[in-house]
Amino acid sequence: MRNALYLAAAVLCLGIAPSNSRATILNFDSLAGGGFVPSGYGDRVASEGGGWGYVEGNGWTPAIAVGFDALRLSDYTLAQGGLRTWGLGFGDLSVVAWPGAETGYAGVFMFTPDPGYAVRINSFQLGGYPQRDWENQPVLVTDENWNVLWTGDPHVEGSDLEADTIVATHSEYAPGVTRSGPLYLIFGDNWNIGIDMIDFDQVPVPEPGTLSLVGLGLALLAGRARRN
Structure with a gap:
């Protein structure tokens, strides 16, 4: 019994159970390196189209609004300048998004679910430029009031030593944070940290x-x- x-x-x-969760993976390969991440990129993704290429996880995320910007770390205000893209040099990543200021600014992606849904940040990749490691980097998931919900390893990889040879590499993160309100993904404190392959879900509540x-x-x- x-x-x-x-x-x-x-x-x-x-x-x-979140059996009906749906995931989108944001990469930036369809964007020209050296430009800006277009406004609306990643927002309410319902297909791989829209002029940009998205990677389908286990579905799409039409119930998740996505925004992004550079974040001034001295007072946690948004720079209103967006994020830039770059092609090579951030570890072994291809095209990444990065904050466009030399120092004192992080990149931030802001995920806001519609009523009746939660958002979950599954995983993402960071790489250091120019194919070098960076220490003491903020890697955080917060709520909309900047309360920290998850902290990642502050050591961001850009290269590694294998068989006496320096090879390009990157860091992998898997927060797995779920919330029925906004989640903010914050990374780096300068323009030498790039992000790629942001995997997130919409989950029915x-x-x-x-x-x-x-x-x-x-x-x-x-x-x-x-x-x-």
Whole structure:
């Protein structure tokens, strides 16, 4: 009976699991290196088109609004200048997005879900320019009030030593942070840190009635198990 209870509970919980989550992966290969990331890039992605190339994860993200900018770290204000792109030299990454100021500015991507949805930041890549490592770099996920929800390794790789040979490389991050409100992804403190392959989900948020039904079902199952 105990095994049956666990099985039934698992089936009920499937109703609130993020099985309907959908992911978009932002890369910048379709953008010319040296220009600006176009306004609207990554916003409410419903297909790989729109004049830009997106990578489909396990679906698309039409319920997620996306913005981006350079962030002045001295007072956490947006520079209103956007982000730039570059082709080569940020580790082994191809085309990346980076803040356009030499120092004191991070890049920030801002993900805002529609009502009824949450956003999850799955993973992303950072590379150091010019194919070198950088220390003490802010790598954060925050809410819209800059409260830190996740902190990544501040050592950003751009090169590595393999068999006595220096080779280009990059750092991989996997925050896995989910929120039914805005999430901000912050990276670097200068123009030598570039970002690529930003993988994020839209996740349906269960309505309160659904959660109540699941709770009632679990309670009934528990009562039946006690009687048996």
